[in-house]
Amino acid sequence: MKEIILIAIAAVFVENFVLSKFLGICPFLGVSKKTSTAVGMGGAIVFVITISSVVTWSVNEYLLKPYELIYLQTIVFILVIAALVQLVETVLKKFMPALYRALGIYLPLITTNCAVLGSALLIAEREYTLLNAVVFGFSSAVGFTLALLLFSGVRERIETNDVPMAFRGLPITLIAAALVSVAFIGFQGLFGI
Amino acid sequence: MVLIPVAIVSGMGLIFGLILSYVSTKFEVKVDDRIEKVREALPGANCGACGFTGCDNYAEAIVNGSEINLCPVGGPDLVTRLSDIMGVEAKTGEKMVARVMCNGSWDKVTIKFDYDGIIDCRSASTMAGGPSSCVYGCVGMGSCKKVCAFDAIIVEDGLARIDEKKCSGCGKCVAECPKMIIKMIPSKSEYSVACSNQEKGAVSRKNCKVACIACKKCVKECPKEAISIIDMHAVIDTSKCDNCGACIKVCPTSAIMKYTGHI
Numbered sequence: 001m002k003e004i005i006l007i008a009i010a011a012v013f014v015e016n017f018v019l020s021k022f023l024g025i026c027p028f029l030g031v032s033k034k035t036s037t038a039v040g041m042g043g044a045i046v047f048v049i050t051i052s053s054v055v056t057w058s059v060n061e062y063l064l065k066p067y068e069l070i071y072l073q074t075i076v077f078i079l080v081i082a083a084l085v086q087l088v089e090t091v092l093k094k095f096m097p098a099l100y101r102a103l104g105i106y107l108p109l110i111t112t113n114c115a116v117l118g119s120a121l122l123i124a125e126r127e128y129t130l131l132n133a134v135v136f137g138f139s140s141a142v143g144f145t146l147a148l149l150l151f152s153g154v155r156e157r158i159e160t161n162d163v164p165m166a167f168r169g170l171p172i173t174l175i176a177a178a179l180v181s182v183a184f185i186g187f188q189g190l191f192g193i
Numbered sequence: 194m195v196l197i198p199v200a201i202v203s204g205m206g207l208i209f210g211l212i213l214s215y216v217s218t219k220f221e222v223k224v225d226d227r228i229e230k231v232r233e234a235l236p237g238a239n240c241g242a243c244g245f246t247g248c249d250n251y252a253e254a255i256v257n258g259s260e261i262n263l264c265p266v267g268g269p270d271l272v273t274r275l276s277d278i279m280g281v282e283a284k285t286g287e288k289m290v291a292r293v294m295c296n297g298s299w300d301k302v303t304i305k306f307d308y309d310g311i312i313d314c315r316s317a318s319t320m321a322g323g324p325s326s327c328v329y330g331c332v333g334m335g336s337c338k339k340v341c342a343f344d345a346i347i348v349e350d351g352l353a354r355i356d357e358k359k360c361s362g363c364g365k366c367v368a369e370c371p372k373m374i375i376k377m378i379p380s381k382s383e384y385s386v387a388c389s390n391q392e393k394g395a396v397s398r399k400n401c402k403v404a405c406i407a408c409k410k411c412v413k414e415c416p417k418e419a420i421s422i423i424d425m426h427a428v429i430d431t432s433k434c435d436n437c438g439a440c441i442k443v444c445p446t447s448a449i450m451k452y453t454g455h456i
Contacts, residue, residue: 059205069198076202083209087216094220 004135007128009190011139017115018147019184024115028148029173038152040099042145044092046138048084048110049119053137055080056120057130070124077120078111085111115144151180227278228256234274236266238342242363255279265289266343266361289362290380291345291355293337295372296387296450297330298352301402315371323372325351327400329390331374337366357452382431384441386411387450391424398446405448411440 017023024045031041056077064070089107092100100107110116119140123133154176163172232252243263245251255261261275268288303326308317314336322328333351345359346366355366357380367375374389386405390397394406405426412420412427419433420440427449429440441449 063201067197067201069201072198072202076205079202079205079209083213086213090213090217090220093222097222 004132007132007136008139011136012143012146013184013187014190015140016143016147016184016187017118017140018144019181020188021118023118024113024144026109027113028144028151029170029177030109032148032152032155035149035152035156038148039145042141042148043099044088044107044110045113045115045144046141048081048088049116049141049144050134050138052077052081052084052116052120053123053133054130055084057123057128057133060124061130073121073124074117077117081116081120082111115140147180147184151177154180225256228252230278231255231275234267234271234278235264236271236361238266238361238363240266240342240361240363240365242266242361242365265363268361288380289377290357290360291362291364291366291375292357292378292385292452293331293353293355294374294376294385294387294389295327295329295331295352296403296448297325297327297401298350299325299333300350302326302330302351302400314369318371327390327397327404329372329374329392330388330401332372336369336371337375340365340369379431381436382429382434383436383451383453384429384434384438384449385452386420386427386429386448388426388448390426393425397425403447406446408445410443410445411449414439414443 015021018025018028027041027045031037059076059080060073064072064076069076085108088110089100092107119137123136126136128136155173158172158176167175229252232249235248235252237248239247241247242265243251245254245263251259251264255275256279261279261281262272264271267274304324305321305326306324308320308324310316310320312334314323314332314334317323317332317334318328323332325332331352333348333353335346335348335353337353338346338348342363342365343359343361345356345361346353347356348354353366353375355375360380362377362380364377367373367377372389378385388397388401388403388405390400390404392400392404394408397404398406407422407425407427409422409427412422416437416439417433417435419430419435420427421430422428427440429449438451441451
């Protein structure tokens with residue numbers, strides 16, 4: 001139990017995908033303009049990463065390892081993730097068309113989102129058990145959502161502020177991202193992880 | 194044993210493909226096929242004259258119960274086709290065209306100075322009202338031509354003219370003109386006073402050879418009493434005018450023009 005809690009906390013704060021490992025920067029900058037879309041994107045990411053960690057773990061454990069096909073990990077994981085994203089897209093289009101439109105191009109982009117692939121590869125590399133893998137996948141996605149949410153709050157405030165001409169748009173966004181990232185360094189070494 | 198990885202990867206691809214195709218038929222989103230039909234009937238200019246952000250959105254709005262006669266580009270033909278698709282009646286709107294209420298090309302006005310700035314009517318008119326001696330007339334930098342999606346405007350000798358056969362009546366040029374001399378006119382009305390100046394007759398006569406000098410000859414001549422002097426120039430009320438052409442014969446400055454459609 002202690003191990004699971006540690007994995008979860010580490011994945012959310014210490015090894016935050018966006019702010020410590022710098023994975024999935026594209027949606028981090030792309031979807032963080034509004035809190036509502038950030039929540040939607042976060043939800044999609046949580047769903048995809050959690051399911052993909054189960055599927056990729058099983059594929060890795062029962063298909064790749066017995067046949068010594070570890071070198072195929074990347075391409076097989078990409079296959080799994082792409083199919084999952086397609087599935088999520090179809091389901092969202094049917095049941096939540098508003099969210100589907102709000103996510104727009106970023107939903108298909110999860111296919112090539114390195115946070116999703118990164119979590120699958122990290123799970124394989126660390127040789128987690130299935131339970132640990134699911135917890136790790138879920139909490140790293142929650143960490144991603146947390147970063148996205150925090151940052152969208154920051155960006156919404158920047159929007160109403162008087163930013164110097166030269167910094168308007170992307171420059172101030174990147175500076176703010178760096179500062180939020182610095183804040184997360186504070187979690188480094190928490191519980192000796 | 195190179196076949197095992199091949200089998201595994203292609204097998205996974207097959208399974209995922211089957212699952213996805215099943216899910217996509219199961220969760221298929223039914224789109225009203227009338228949207229597609231309406232969208233095809235619409236001109237596809239995406240000019241926004243209907244009040245929606247584009248033909249796609251207007252097609253959706255029509256199917257959801259919006260008026261079908263909002264598109265000025267398609268005209269009466271489109272309304273008949275749309276009413277066939279939607280099964281609703283709608284009165285066809287009158288075909289409107291844009292008309293430049295000025296005939297002051299460079300040979301008719303005096304050029305005050307050589308304008309050497311940005312080729313844009315708004316920019317040129319900020320400088321002493323533009324290079325033309327008449328500050329109410331066409332600036333001739335072609336801002337209207339730039340916004341016209343139908344290639345209906347030509348600018349020659351500092352005067353914009355509109356090919357009314359090509360004009361769809363979207364009204365983009367009307368909004369663009371900084372001098373506000375482009376007006377929407379029913380295309381059936383053939384005569385217009387091609388002048389918008391607001392100076393007294395003597396001044397406007399000096400500024401432009403074909404200015405309306407508000408002599409009121411046409412006002413007296415018109416059998417339908419369709420002409421009145423507004424802001425020091427004659428204006429023809431298109432709802433009363435019956436295209437008799439009596440006014441054009443008495444105009445001393447040839448400010449009244451007959452528009453036959455083609456330039």
